[in-house]
Amino acid sequence: MKLRIKFSKKGPLRFIGHLDIMRYFQKAIRRSDIDIAYSTGFSPHQIMSFAAPLGVGVESEGEYFDIEANSVTTAEDMIARLNAEMAEGMTITGMRILPDNAKNAMASVKAASYRLNWKEGYSPEYSLSKAVSEFLSKEEVLYTKQTAKSVIERNLKEAVYELKAADERTVYMLVDASSAGNVKPGAVIECLAGFYGKTYDANAIQVTREDTFTDAPNGEGFISLGEVGENF
Amino acid sequence: MRQLALSDEILMKIEKPARYIGHEINSIVKDRNAVDVRFCMCFPDVYEIGMSHLGIQILYDMFNSFEDTWCERVYSPWPDLDAIMREEKIPLFALESQEPVKNMDFLGITLQYEMCYTNILQILDLAGIPFINEERTWEDPIVIGGGPCAYNPEPIAPFFDLFYIGEGETQYRALLDLYKKDRAAGVSRDEFLRHATNIPGIYAPACYEVSYDEQGIISEFKPKYADVPAKVRKEVETNLSDTYYPVKPVIPFIKSTQDRLVLEIQRGCTRGCRFCQAGQLYRPIRERDVEVLKQYAKELIENTGHEEISLSSLSSSDYSQLEELLLFLIDECSKKKINISLPSLRIDAFSLDIMSKIQDVKKTSLTFAPEAGTQRMRNVINKGLTEEVILDGAKLAFEGGWNKVKLYFMLGLPLETDEDIAGIGALCNEIAKVYYETVPKEKRNGRVQITASTSFFIPKPFTPFQWAPMNSQADFREKAYKTRQGIISQLNQKSIKYNWHDTDVSVLEGVFARGDRRIAKVILDAYKSGCVFDAWNEYFHYDKWLEAFDKNGLSIEFYNERERSTDEILPWDFIDIGVTKAFLKREWERAQKGEVTPNCKEKCQGCGAAVYGSGKFCFE
Structure with a gap:
């Protein structure tokens, strides 16, 4: 089994x-x-x-x-x-x-939720809540990634299902984690920082994956991978 | 959770951060306030190599079984981290506590091969411990060396406070007790080192002085003080079935070089190959009881979850209970889906049967170590393997479905002639011929694949060849060329592949193996000019080494190419390994006459190791 x-x-x-x-x-x-x-x-x-x-x-x-x-x-x-x-x-x-x-x-795997915390001694150089609002209000947020072979452009609005600032140094997000469309949480922060002409410092943030999700059986939204199957 | 010594920023920047974070399964964390002695055990090479070494695991297990002692580990930081540690002034730290090595009472360094010598200096440097023993204070740990290279500790003598000569199981308890007593009594560091020389097997280099004659040969080697013994006798664990064994070894997160369980079945060897240092150093032969080994194997499997187990010894085919042990392991391991990685066994019907049971015949290759191309040369080195035995073994194996054979040879052996070199190609060709004669065309799984590898012979202390001259680089290159010519002139040359080793490293290894105390300055200068990780091709700078020899007015030729007189005082003569110099001399003379000396199992050769009173064959 x-x-x-x-x-x-x-x-x-x-x-x-x-x-x-x-x-x-x-x-x-x-x-x-x-x-x-x-x-x-x-x-x-x-x-x-x-x-x-x-x-x-x-x-x-x-x-x-x-x-x-x-x-x-x-x-x-x-x-x-x-x-x-x-x-x-x-x-x-x-x-x-x-x-x-x-x-x-x-x-x-279809999606994953993440909590991102600025570590002690670091803080975002912009208002996190405002940046999140700006992200949510936009039609399109383009993120370009340079890979070894080519430049990939992606509209993050299609890949970020939820985004909220819990406070000025913590952000929560639910993003695409499928094998074809996986988004790294750092990419989202890079865009937020980009709104203010700042860069993303990976060392400043502790990323925690909160959970991993799959499609809900009724086709609406996601359920946790841990909810599939039976307790025993 | 313990605070890590390295910041997240650094750990994210370097290769394989798991090398430095500790926390491995079965690693031991004690309350620092509840122990009297902090011991840090070091393997001076990168983590994955060091973690593959059984000896450290044995000592780690032993030290941590002492209630008053906490033993931790440290390995050489790879050059990427090394640079960061220097720049950010991060002191070298032990993996378990993540605390500086400098805070420890002892820093134990295992000396497994000569080419790690500059890495010892890197360890001391990063730890903030002075390079030279006489410059240290009680602020520094006692730096103690052990392992096979400690049998000629002289080239690195100034870097160590103590050396432990022999097997670690026997005298460390006494050393720790003396340390506790002397510290409580407030004695000076020098006094403690002097007291330590009265423990069997312990050598304190600063308590001895050496003088040289005008040629550079040692004229006198003697203790500076009356209470320091002139000779240091090797320590031997006489009962291997009732001693420490690490049945809960530390399991690395990252793959180590030897990613498997190790069952050490015996120590010592009765074959008496004249080039082999281990064969003399670890005499007398001692086996572990097969029932004890079975129990260890069970516990190891339970405690580690490893997927592979292997046997360790100098010559596993000689273990008297091998069949019983292997049949037990096959049974036990098949239940648990564990692979058995066989050591190189003598190829015969029994070993081929075992191999076919546990290995994929098509993928594995058979290994022979004739070491030399002709019977005459094999007699000189006392390698009791005949062409007939090799060809018979190969025939059996080819019938069993194998078609890959590996052969190991040495070039530059004493008394070697062109005929011996030509013999390498000829022997390979004979083996290929056996294949084509044995296996009918329709059953052939492609061409037979024979791989011949040669290494360059390096005379080592405590062997009958310790007096022999070593070849120069030019000789080595010429011999490798001749070997290749010998192979490509063969009828079956397309079935034979030839590999040979680099010569630069061999030459330095030769100097370190038989060098004296003056070599320490060369090593220190080479380190200061950037040499470290010399065992790694990409970091080996031969030119810097040559400069360091020049600077100190010492010549490689003096140490390597000179035939030493048997009357000469050798740098390692103060060590008594049981095997006598008279025996080695006799063997050197027999080698020159091409006379074979039988296996100790057949007849005692009176080598002297029986003094330990424990060896099975020494006694029977």
Whole structure:
């Protein structure tokens, strides 16, 4: 059966990259004796799919990965067993059984919510609330990204579903996180700063992913990846 | 959560920040106020290399099992972080506490290869510890070295307060106790170092003086004080089945170079290859009990979740319970979907059967280490591997479906002739011939792939070849060229690939291996002119090294190319490894006559290591 596991990643562990986090969980699952299924072949590997890769330096309260399990006990027991194997800063916060026809975590991802906080000693050089209002009032906010091969232009108004300033140093946003249209939260801040001729200083802001979302079954809006499936 | 020593800005800017943040699974954090001794263990190379080393994990486990001690780790900051630390004046810090290394009581540095010597200076420099032992105060940790290169510590002697000669399991407790006692009594740092020399295996270089004759050869090497012993005897853990073993090793977040569990099955070797330093240093042979190893394997798997396990020893085929251990591992690991990475085993029916059970025959290659191209040369080096054994093994393997073979050779061995070099190509050709004769056309999975690699022979201390001259770079290049010519003249040359090593690094390694105390100045000057990470091609600057030799009036030729007289006082003569100089001399003479010395298992050769009274074959 398919299980979806939710975890948070904080503190020093935010400096561990995505591939290493995958390896970290493979080992943690072995240590905690979760009855995971393996692929067949000469070098069997655990059947596991991660939702959306998290950038190095970003914290998260809503990360997900799916595994195929041969047997389960209770979510409570399995969460406790995994948590006993976590490094400081990493916590398993949920586990559900997915319906057999559920799309895997990676293919499910459509949106992600982020909280961005200016760190101590830094503050935006403009009014955050005004910048957010300006963003919301515009028809179009073009963001250009230089990649190795070409220049990509994107209207962020189509990719930012929600944006609000909680106070003058905290902003919250819900953005496109699908594989085709993923938007980095820094891109939004870059545009906000750009309204006032300022630049975006990645070092000034702590980004926290609050949750990861997929399309709601009724086709209206999103639901959290953690709401798919059943408790057990 | 512990505060990190590096800011977010720095961590986001450098390559692989996970090298510096600690917090790994099974790493140990203690209450700094509840311990008496802070020990920082250093592997002077980048994190991924250092984390692959079993020895540090053994000592880390041992130190942390002492209630009064907290042992942490530090590795060489990569040049990107090194530059930032210098610019922003960030002191070198230990991974666990993220506190400066300078605040520790001990800084232990493992010396696994000679080319890490400038990295030792980088560590001291970034930590803010004076380079030279005599300039240090109680404000500085006691800097102690250990590991294989400590068997000739002289080229780096001035950088260390102490060296621990031998296996770490036995005397560190005594050293820490002495430290606590002496600190409580308020003795001077120099006095403490002098007291430490009375602990077996401990060498304090500043307590000895060396004089040289007009040629530069050592004329006298003696303790400065009456209470300091003239000889330092290597320490040996006599019971490997009842000692420390890190069954909860630290698991790095990033992939280390050897990303697998390690089961050390035995120490020592009975083969007596004359070029091999480890084969002499780690005598007598000692096995770990197979039941103990099975238990370790189970616990290691449970405690780490690693997906691969490997065996470690100098010659795993010689472990008496190998079959039992491997069958157990195959069973245990298949249940848990864990790969077994086999060490290079002697190729025979048994090992091929095991390999075919756990490896994909099509992907893996077989390894032979004939080390020399002719039987005459193999007799000189006492490598008991005959052409017949190699060809029989290859035949069996080809029948089993393998078609990749790796062969290792050395160039520049003592008494080597052109015929021996030509023999390398000829042997490769014979193996290819066996393939085409053994495997019918329709069953061939492409051409047989033979890879021959040569390294340049470097004479090492405590081997029968410690007196032998080493080849010059010009000799080495010419020999590599001749080897290549020898290979391309073969009928099956299209099936043979040839690799050889760089010569510059080998030449320096030669000097560091057999050098004396005067070399320390060369190392310090080279470091000051920018040499660091010399084991890494992209950072190796041979020209700067040559300048450093010139500046100090020392010549590479003196250390490498001269044949030493057996009467000469060698820089490492003050160390007693059990194996006697008389035995090594006898072996050097036998080598010159091309005489083979049998494996200790067949007949005791009276090397002297039996003095440790523990070796299985020394005793039987």
